[in-house]
Amino acid sequence: MLPSIRCRRTNLxxxxxxxxxxxxxxxxxxxRAIVYSSFGNPSEVLSAITYPDLxxxxxKSLNVKYILSPINPADLNVIENKYHSKPxxxxxxxxxxxxxxxxHYVGGNEGLAEVTESVGLSEVNxxxxxxxxxxxxxxxxxxxxxxxxxxxxQNGANSAVGQAVIxxxxxxxxxxxxxxxxxxxxxxxxxxxxxxxxxxxxTYDDLKDKETVQNIKTTITKKGTSLMLNCVSGEPTKDxxxxxxxxxxxxxxxxxSKQPLILPTSLFIFRDxxxxxxxxxxxxxxxxxxxxxxxxxxxxxxKLREPEYEILNLKGTAxxxxxxxxxxxxxxxxxxxxxxxxxxxxxxxxx
Amino acid sequence: MLPSIRCRRTNLxxxxxxxxxxxxxxxxxxxRAIVYSSFGNPSEVLSAITYPDLxxxxxKSLNVKYILSPINPADLNVIENKYHSKPxxxxxxxxxxxxxxxxHYVGGNEGLAEVTESVGLSEVNxxxxxxxxxxxxxxxxxxxxxxxxxxxxQNGANSAVGQAVIxxxxxxxxxxxxxxxxxxxxxxxxxxxxxxxxxxxxTYDDLKDKETVQNIKTTITKKGTSLMLNCVSGEPTKDxxxxxxxxxxxxxxxxxSKQPLILPTSLFIFRDxxxxxxxxxxxxxxxxxxxxxxxxxxxxxxKLREPEYEILNLKGTAxxxxxxxxxxxxxxxxxxxxxxxxxxxxxxxxx
Ligand SMILES: NC(=O)c1ccc[n+]([C@@H]2O[C@H](COP(=O)([O-])OP(=O)(O)OC[C@H]3O[C@@H](n4cnc5c(N)ncnc54)[C@H](OP(=O)(O)O)[C@@H]3O)[C@@H](O)[C@H]2O)c1
Ligand SMILES: NC(=O)c1ccc[n+]([C@@H]2O[C@H](COP(=O)([O-])OP(=O)(O)OC[C@H]3O[C@@H](n4cnc5c(N)ncnc54)[C@H](OP(=O)(O)O)[C@@H]3O)[C@@H](O)[C@H]2O)c1
Numbered sequence: 001m002l003p004s005i006r007c008r009r010t011n012l013x014x015x016x017x018x019x020x021x022x023x024x025x026x027x028x029x030x031x032r033a034i035v036y037s038s039f040g041n042p043s044e045v046l047s048a049i050t051y052p053d054l055x056x057x058x059x060k061s062l063n064v065k066y067i068l069s070p071i072n073p074a075d076l077n078v079i080e081n082k083y084h085s086k087p088x089x090x091x092x093x094x095x096x097x098x099x100x101x102x103x104h105y106v107g108g109n110e111g112l113a114e115v116t117e118s119v120g121l122s123e124v125n126x127x128x129x130x131x132x133x134x135x136x137x138x139x140x141x142x143x144x145x146x147x148x149x150x151x152x153x154q155n156g157a158n159s160a161v162g163q164a165v166i167x168x169x170x171x172x173x174x175x176x177x178x179x180x181x182x183x184x185x186x187x188x189x190x191x192x193x194x195x196x197x198x199x200x201x202x203t204y205d206d207l208k209d210k211e212t213v214q215n216i217k218t219t220i221t222k223k224g225t226s227l228m229l230n231c232v233s234g235e236p237t238k239d240x241x242x243x244x245x246x247x248x249x250x251x252x253x254x255x256x257s258k259q260p261l262i263l264p265t266s267l268f269i270f271r272d273x274x275x276x277x278x279x280x281x282x283x284x285x286x287x288x289x290x291x292x293x294x295x296x297x298x299x300x301x302x303k304l305r306e307p308e309y310e311i312l313n314l315k316g317t318a319x320x321x322x323x324x325x326x327x328x329x330x331x332x333x334x335x336x337x338x339x340x341x342x343x344x345x346x347x348x349x350x351x
Numbered sequence: 352m353l354p355s356i357r358c359r360r361t362n363l364x365x366x367x368x369x370x371x372x373x374x375x376x377x378x379x380x381x382x383r384a385i386v387y388s389s390f391g392n393p394s395e396v397l398s399a400i401t402y403p404d405l406x407x408x409x410x411k412s413l414n415v416k417y418i419l420s421p422i423n424p425a426d427l428n429v430i431e432n433k434y435h436s437k438p439x440x441x442x443x444x445x446x447x448x449x450x451x452x453x454x455h456y457v458g459g460n461e462g463l464a465e466v467t468e469s470v471g472l473s474e475v476n477x478x479x480x481x482x483x484x485x486x487x488x489x490x491x492x493x494x495x496x497x498x499x500x501x502x503x504x505q506n507g508a509n510s511a512v513g514q515a516v517i518x519x520x521x522x523x524x525x526x527x528x529x530x531x532x533x534x535x536x537x538x539x540x541x542x543x544x545x546x547x548x549x550x551x552x553x554t555y556d557d558l559k560d561k562e563t564v565q566n567i568k569t570t571i572t573k574k575g576t577s578l579m580l581n582c583v584s585g586e587p588t589k590d591x592x593x594x595x596x597x598x599x600x601x602x603x604x605x606x607x608s609k610q611p612l613i614l615p616t617s618l619f620i621f622r623d624x625x626x627x628x629x630x631x632x633x634x635x636x637x638x639x640x641x642x643x644x645x646x647x648x649x650x651x652x653x654k655l656r657e658p659e660y661e662i663l664n665l666k667g668t669a670x671x672x673x674x675x676x677x678x679x680x681x682x683x684x685x686x687x688x689x690x691x692x693x694x695x696x697x698x699x700x701x702x
Pocket of ligand 1: 073132157158159160232256257258280337338339340342
């Protein structure tokens, strides 16, 4: 949920900003932003702020305008001060032209911003291509590399990452065994994920039923799956490990249950389980600009379906207080869980 | 805590039986054994039984006589039915010559047994060389291979495995950061471990003290350790992970706390933690007889100090009931924890 920002003109942004990476070389300069000055519950601490108009960019810089800014779980964790990377305060703007207490932080890490060229993807795809799809792609390629016909298991299968996993796997003929939380309209979720290419969809509740587990073992996993992707941790993850093959790799990328990873030690000793983690930000740091662009190209060519989404229009004519209220209340709803749609902020121009 | 057994004459036992492996190709035949017919608390379910005298071995077999039979934690787990491998019942001996209910199981997995040659190690060393020292040795060599000057961290450092880790590491100039449970005479335990070559010894309680942790970080671990060996799981293990370097490997081989491995998912995602497990039995299965003998030779040459031990003499003149009572009560004491000595059973001859 980045607002308009100014970026130094680096190689990174020769193409339309698909770019979480942008923020590492960017300076916030103008227009409206969603900000906070103390850490806490995002549905309480967020404010909106309108900065002065952008002056023309200094040399080696350019101005970009964010078109759509998704609200990702990690954005909320940063605001709660529960994320590994700490945000840098914006203090360069304290020129007395607005009344927001200094220092403050700008929320968000991803989005679609306009520079010059047009992007060739849908706005929503372009706004959500730099964090979740590459995470899915890299997790399928950096550990145990499943081949056509192999089975990959994941939880949080309806997350944006999970949906990308399903689609990328399906393109390669990799079967997916997907787990989601139960809900009243579970069948429509199952149908939706199957329409993306999911081979099997179950709920964590199913894992409490011995017969279903036995059925999954005999008809689906057989000798077990060798790759499991973990978005959730806690109890569901522990239950799923019974479906793993010996010497399987469990890759964690999220902890949406807010529980730790709790695993019987015997899995490591007797079944040779291997636990790893994946962080897309680190992948970006460790790879060259060429490799990053190559990955974006690969992902763009996969033409993944947009995640189910909802755009929150933040009217240019609304006051900062009204905008803050809009953002806070959608976040409160997201935090209740089972929201089912990625929310993207659209900062509309004032006139 | 194996009794006298008969083994098929395989390559494995061309040399004096140093051999947990023996049991995989052995048939129990005679004399006294510590047995059980239902799973449960070993301090309650164990009995002693005297089998008829051994007949002469059939072809391709030989008779061996156990001299010392250590009581290892895994032996107790097997009896509790909490171990990965299930024991096989002994039913070939139901010839009505004793009154023990059939089927029953014989406890134990390691020991020193006599065949023909003499062994060149102390009895205690020979009786305890096939499970714990190879586990220590292989964990130091199969994952991150630490070099001279590197630091390895472990919990359960006063376990038989832990003591072997300390000594093997010290021989190679590898520093060890050791953790144990607190106790009234903690200083004498620290001195003992340091006499084995331990570089640093702390208690899990020390990890609750911020200043001590900070001190360990600045003076000992610095950028963190890259290899941690886990005998304990649960809370202490979680606390210790704060001392790990990025991309460190945590190798689990025991779960003495009876707690699962509980780790924040963030360690995997942001610090690239890698969790593995080690099982010596599997190592034996996966390696040739030559490799096994090579390892035993290497370990024998390291001349590790005997673990602190206590020999429980099971008198040949005592009744099976008396012997069972002796074994049960020492196990009850071991189960209280902080026992500090490896208990070895010596089955004394009847006359
Ligand atoms: N490591 C990386 O590099 C990386 C990259 C991208 C994302 N991530 C992480 O991946 C996770 C998903 O991100 P996203 O953008 O895909 O999120 P998203 O589209 O908002 O989806 C969130 C997912 O979490 C599930 N969830 C929420 N609360 C839960 C709970 N208490 N128990 C079980 N499941 C719960 C939701 O299921 P319901 O529908 O049942 O609520 C949904 O499947 C986040 O933790 C994010 O930080 C990590
Ligand atoms: N994976 C393998 O291949 C392999 C091979 C050998 C051994 N093992 C396992 O390694 C472990 C140690 O075996 P060992 O023969 O070395 O055992 P041992 O000499 O009997 O030592 C047991 C150790 O466990 C500690 N302990 C007991 N209860 C504890 C608790 N509740 N919390 C924390 N620590 C506790 C003891 O510390 P205190 O003095 O404080 O009681 C002691 O350090 C066992 O779990 C065994 O099954 C595994």
